Amino acid sequence: MPVETMQTSNGNYAVDWSLVAEIIESYYRSRHAAETATVVSTSDREWYNPFSWQLPQIKTVEIDWDRCRIYAAIRASAEMQAYQSGFNGNAACVVSEVYQREVAIAFYRDQLRLLMQDAQSFNAASFESSQSGYETSIAITRFIRDLSAGGLVLGSTFVTGGAALAALGGGPVLTGDGKY
Numbered sequence: 001m002p003v004e005t006m007q008t009s010n011g012n013y014a015v016d017w018s019l020v021a022e023i024i025e026s027y028y029r030s031r032h033a034a035e036t037a038t039v040v041s042t043s044d045r046e047w048y049n050p051f052s053w054q055l056p057q058i059k060t061v062e063i064d065w066d067r068c069r070i071y072a073a074i075r076a077s078a079e080m081q082a083y084q085s086g087f088n089g090n091a092a093c094v095v096s097e098v099y100q101r102e103v104a105i106a107f108y109r110d111q112l113r114l115l116m117q118d119a120q121s122f123n124a125a126s127f128e129s130s131q132s133g134y135e136t137s138i139a140i141t142r143f144i145r146d147l148s149a150g151g152l153v154l155g156s157t158f159v160t161g162g163a164a165l166a167a168l169g170g171g172p173v174l175t176g177d178g179k180y
Helices: 017-036 065-086 091-160 163-168
Strands: 004-008 011-015 038-043 057-062
Touching: 011 091, 017 065, 017 091, 038 091, 057 091, 065 091
Parallel strands: none
Antiparallel strands: 004 011, 038 057
């Protein structure tokens, strides 16, 4: 829609109603998204295997964008009709409200951005915690492997009278260096 020249008692205004409509719709979309965003926490540890690897807890921010778009379109349409019909009587008020909507868009987007940053920070910490759990499990597994290899060499040496020790070449070969 092209720019329209509006003559009011306060003076003449050049108004691009399509731009005003985009601002108003963006305001309602960002407001609805920030107000209805939910943080969902999930962990696959419960259903996967509670005795297995420690799986991280993950947080996501969920927003029903289709609902936000519909809400924004309905509210913006009603507000645009009011702005267009009331512009001649009180242009300064309409201009002020549109400006306030622009400021509010930044506020609601910042709210949503902070919510997402908090979820991402939590996820990063959760991954680090799980990773340290993995490293502990790996260290325990290596210790058990090394202990088992030593026990195997020692036990087979007693059973065979030393022939197994000569055949295996000693326990250190198996502990960490060889695959068995």
